[in-house]
Amino acid sequence: MTQQLEATARTPLNRERVLQTAVSLADAVGFESLSMRRLAEELGVVPMAIYKHVANKDELLDGMVATLIGEIDPPAPGQDWKSAVRLRVLSARRALQRHPWARQAIESRTNKTPAVLDYMDSFTGMFLAGGFSADLTHHVMHAIGGRMWGFTQELFDAPAGPTAASPAEIPAEARAAMLEQMAARYPNIVAIATSVDHDEGSVVGHGCDDQFEFEFALDLLLDGFERLHEQGWSSTQAKLDRT
CATH class of the missing domain: 1.10.10.60 (Homeodomain-like)
Known part of the structure; x- marks a missing residue:
C-alpha cells in the first residue's frame, strides 16, 4: 500500500x-x-x-463525456453509409455499456462542447458522404436522436429507486396477481409485453432483450432513411404533399 x-x-x-x-x-x-x-x-x-x-464539476463532466467519445470507433473506411452508421452506433453503445454513468452525463450536458460538436459533425458527415441531401440529413439526425450515442428510452423500464424490486425477487403468486390486475386494466400493454419470451438477466427491468430491441429500431430507421434517400425525398415536397 x-x-x-x-x-x-x-x-x-x-x-x-x-x-x-x-x-x-x-x-x-x-x-x-x-x-x-x-x-x-x-x-x-x-x-x-x-x-x-x-475549472468546476461541469467542466469535469464535459471532459468525461469527451473521454467517452474518444472510445467510440471513427467511421469505418470503405463502408457504405448504412454500414458505417450502424457500426458507429453500435460502437457508441458498447462504450455506453462499459460506463453505466455515461447516459446520465450526456443528458446532463446542456452546452455542446467541441468534443460533442466534433462527434455530431462526424456522424452527420457519414450521411452527407453517402449522398444524402442536407435537408434529409437534418431530419435523419432528429429521427436517430439518442441512438447516435447508443441509447434509447426503454419502453418497459422498471421503476427507478432503492425500493424497486426485480421480477425474480417477487414471489410467483404475487407476480401472477399483479399480472392479472394489469391485464384487467391495461389489456393491450399486457398483450404486447407477454407476446415474446423475456430474459430476466437483461439490463432492462422487465427482462426485454434490450440489445435486440435497440438494433431492431436502428435497422428500421436505417431502412427508412435508405428508402427516402432513393426517392429523392425533400421536406419541401413532403410539406406540400400534406396540404
Whole structure:
C-alpha cells in the first residue's frame, strides 16, 4: 500500500489523469456519488489541486463525456453509409455499456462542447458522404436522436429507486396477481409485453432483450432513411404533399 501511495504521489497530476480517474471512479461508485472531493481522495491530492486542470464539476463532466467519445470507433473506411452508421452506433453503445454513468452525463450536458460538436459533425458527415441531401440529413439526425450515442428510452423500464424490486425477487403468486390486475386494466400493454419470451438477466427491468430491441429500431430507421434517400425525398415536397 505504501509503495502504491508513493507511486501515485510521483505521478504528475494533469488533465488527462484527472479525467481518466474520474471515469474510473464513476464506473465504480456511480454518477451521483462522483464529487470533486471524492475524486481528490482517489487521486491522493487536495481538492484545490484538481481545479488547476478543470475549472468546476461541469467542466469535469464535459471532459468525461469527451473521454467517452474518444472510445467510440471513427467511421469505418470503405463502408457504405448504412454500414458505417450502424457500426458507429453500435460502437457508441458498447462504450455506453462499459460506463453505466455515461447516459446520465450526456443528458446532463446542456452546452455542446467541441468534443460533442466534433462527434455530431462526424456522424452527420457519414450521411452527407453517402449522398444524402442536407435537408434529409437534418431530419435523419432528429429521427436517430439518442441512438447516435447508443441509447434509447426503454419502453418497459422498471421503476427507478432503492425500493424497486426485480421480477425474480417477487414471489410467483404475487407476480401472477399483479399480472392479472394489469391485464384487467391495461389489456393491450399486457398483450404486447407477454407476446415474446423475456430474459430476466437483461439490463432492462422487465427482462426485454434490450440489445435486440435497440438494433431492431436502428435497422428500421436505417431502412427508412435508405428508402427516402432513393426517392429523392425533400421536406419541401413532403410539406406540400400534406396540404
